[in-house]
Amino acid sequence: MMTEPAHAAGDEACDFPNYRPYFPFLTLKCVGRPLYRTRDARNYACLLDLDPSVISWRCITYALADSHGPERYYVDFMVEKDGEHLLVEVWDRDPGNTEWISTLAEQFECRYQAVLMSEIRNQPRLQNARDLLRYAGYDAALGDRIRILAALDELGSLTLAECLSAVRDGRPMQTVAAMILTGHIEVELDEELLGPDTVVRRAGR
Structure with missing residues (x-):
């Protein structure tokens, strides 16, 4: 768990002028x-x-202060996983030596990770994740869930196009995406971009 200095700023704190929402x-x-x-x-x-090992994450919109000196440092996320917490910084180029920030992260009982x-x-998983998350928050209708799950139980797998065709009560893409996001x-997600021939299976099968 992060220590008090990290919590002191609170969820509403934002001392970096360019933080904003993105689609x-x-x-x-x-x-x-x-x-972000x-x-x-x-x-x-x-x-x-979409990472099953991630329990939760939060945006860090304020500088982390070194308790042993005046240095302040910005990272992007605090990520909670089972058994550890990460301070994640997203880089566009090689960050070079990160020993100092790794030591700072330890003060917050976290491990530093440079991304x-x-x-x-350019990996398919990133584009697939972006495509699916535009439908986050949509609830698939019960009838559509039952139809798709029953067909999967009978046939073992369907294509994405076949799942879309099975939707009757809701919006096809929103329904199927919601069923993927809710498990x-x-x-x-890793091999290629989602398409009509993408194989769909019941989760855990």
Whole structure:
């Protein structure tokens, strides 16, 4: 758990002038206000929302102060995982020596993690996460859930196009995306961009 100096600023504190919301605006696991320093930070947060090892994350919109000196430092996120907390900073280029900020993170009982966006910017998972999260917060109708899950139980798998065709009570893409985000069904996010032939399975099968 982060120590008191990190909590003192509070969720509403923001001492960096360029923090702002970026599309997609809805989140799944964010605690507090979703405000970001950069578009890259918002994109990485999409990956946090779809990472099953992440319990929650929050935007850090204020500088962290070193209790042993005057230094102040900005990171992007505090991420809670099972058994550890991370202070995550999103970089567009190689951050170089991060020993100092790693030591600072230890004062907040966290591990520092530098994320190099150039290594993940073009990966299918990032675009798939962005596409799905635009539908976060949508509730799939019960009848549509039952139809899709029953078909998966019978056939084992469907294509994404077939799932869309099975929707009767709600909006097709919103319904299927909501079922993916809530863990009712699953698709492969890492191999290629989602498309009509993407294989859909019941989660856990």
